[in-house]
Amino acid sequence: MQFSDRMDTIPEYVVARLNRAIAEARARGVDVISLGIGDPDLPPDPRLRERLALEVQRDDAARYPTNHGEPALREAVADYYQRRFGVSLDPATEVLPLLGAKEGLAHLATAILDPGSLSLIADPGYPVYAGGPLMAGAASLPLPLLPENGYQPDLGAVSAEAAAQARLLIVGYPNNPTGAIARPGLFGELGAFANQHGIVLCHDNAYADLVYDGEPAPSALADPSFRAHGIEILSLSKSYSIPGWRIAFAVGNPEVIATLQRLKTQIDSGMFPALQRTATWLLGQTDIAGPPLATYRARRDLACTRLGEIGMPVAPPAGAMYLWVPVPTNESSLAFADRVFEQAAVAVTPGNAYGAAGEGFVRMALTIPEDRLAEAIERIGAIL
Template identity: 40%
Template sequence: MQIAQRLKPLQTNVFADMDQAKAEAIAQGQTIIDLSLGSSDLPAPPHVLEAIAQALQDPSTHGYSLFHSTRPFRQAAADWYTRKFGIAVDPETEVLALIGSQEGTAHLPLAILNPGDFALLMDPGYPSHAGGVYLANGQIYPMPLRAENGFLPVFAEIPEPVLAQARMMVLSYPHNPTTAVASVAFFQQAVDFCRQHNLVLVHDFPYTDMTFDREHAPSVLQADPQKEVSVELFSLSKSYNMGGFRVAYAIGNPQVIRALRQVKACIDFNQYRGILSGAIAALSGSQASVRQAVATFEQRRDRFVQALNRIGWPVPTPTATMYIWAKLPEPWAEDSIGFCTQLVKATGVAVSPGVGFGKSGEGYVRFALVHPPEVLETAVQRMAEFLAA
């Protein structure tokens, strides 16, 4: 039996590797403090759960959910965007429901790339961005993100032969894993660059609301309000603690939205309509739970950074996301996988190796702040003992 060659680059990923390391540590009797996966431990808002619960009793929601049945959700998404960013949106042609934004980033290359075309991806970046390109038989050009550039790509470094074969660029700010935030001015540069080189600009935007210290995360559509080259993906996983509900949407250029809809029509229907009812309640109802979640993660950030500083591991204080991006101390500065596997084995603290997000992530680790402050401080104390040993 032969398996498709396109699966070769997908044999491992950062989360699967750490899952195996965690399983081995548990088998050896360790109690795990898992900071490796950015899955919020906070509950979904009560009014969201109530909307889903009410839908369960309605038999009309139990059948297949095709495109036109998602119209109320698409309208709620369009209204949310207009309120938040002042951008007019057509829910019929410029919005598409997604089964999580990861589904969108994985399927968009099938809609945009021909075999051999290049996608310009962030390095480090979220693993599913690369996975979709491999499945589309595309090529990846990694755009290095360096601390000295604020973890923003330098477009002038992209070679002309690559640009001649490139069809899409993927950005994501606030950024996972580096926690960097981009400005509208940067997005304007990106839009102009993509317009000049006939690229589709895909912006993965799950941390829209997860900003601290009065920081605001702009939409790429603020730099491209006519949606000439851009499409943006928003997930309810972070803002509304709905990761397991797998609900998101793409919004932007009508041609790209139509192409992505064609791909989805061959692969899946949509979520259960009750989940979409919950998503409508989230987008249309009180946003108090969003503010509360942001305040919770801001408190965790402060406590964790202070704890790391106390043990002699200085890290920058991020202004966004639910992560800490930390440069590794010696002797681990060039071995993030070795550090993470040895750490979980010795202490039960699981974190993500920077190289798992791309070559330029080597020398860093990512901590996900998905536990209460006292648990985070316990994790730091265990790491202090590990580093001392």
């Protein structure tokens, strides 16, 4: 059998690798505590499940959908953006359903990049920011997000040559894995940069509803210069604890939306109609609770305190559902994560899985109950 040369460049996704290691250890009877995967553990609002069950019963729920999505769904997304972010969207041309943000991010790279072109990507960042360009045969240039810059990109550090070669730039706030939120003015700066260099911008807004204190997270599209040059990807996975349902949207610049849609007509046949209708209903509700913020906050605070006690101090993140923890020994991120897995049976993700600037950190997801979180930290403390 022969496979494409491209596949030699494409590693197994970090979570897939971790899931396999966890499953193997559990099959051997090991009590693994997983802090590795940002998979909301609390069930969605029961009304959401009831609604989906109802929609599945409709005869036409089994028919082929279209990539463009039902008009009512696109209208519901536009209404939601107006209400939630004060951003007005044309439902006909500025909204596209995605089978999860991951799908959209991966295909966006194929829609925009050629071999030899360049994508500027947040580093550390969601691994698909790098995986998408790899699949398109294009290159990525990391935009390092460093603690001393509050995990914000420094556009001034991008060389003139790289800026000229770049076609796409991807960032996401509240940020996975650092938990940082976008600094004021960032989206406007990105818009000016894109305008100067002819770059398409993408803001990955997967954690829009996961900000612990202060102002809710904005949409990048609220900035007119960003909006002129880019799109935002909004996922419902974390906001409503429904990651398995695969519901997200690309919204914004109509040219980018139309190009992504054309590509997707060759790949998938659109979102399951029952999910489209459930999402249409959900986006119109104002009394369905968002993510369990109080639960995540309590876990965050407990974990930060306990980590400090074992000699792994970490600042509480402002958003998202992860702790971005400095490695407390002189091991690499991977060596430390492997040792924690082997010796403490706790799964954490090595920071370098999110990019080179993630070296020196591990990510811990706050998606397990407090008692198990406390136990995981105690186990790590015992092997330091």
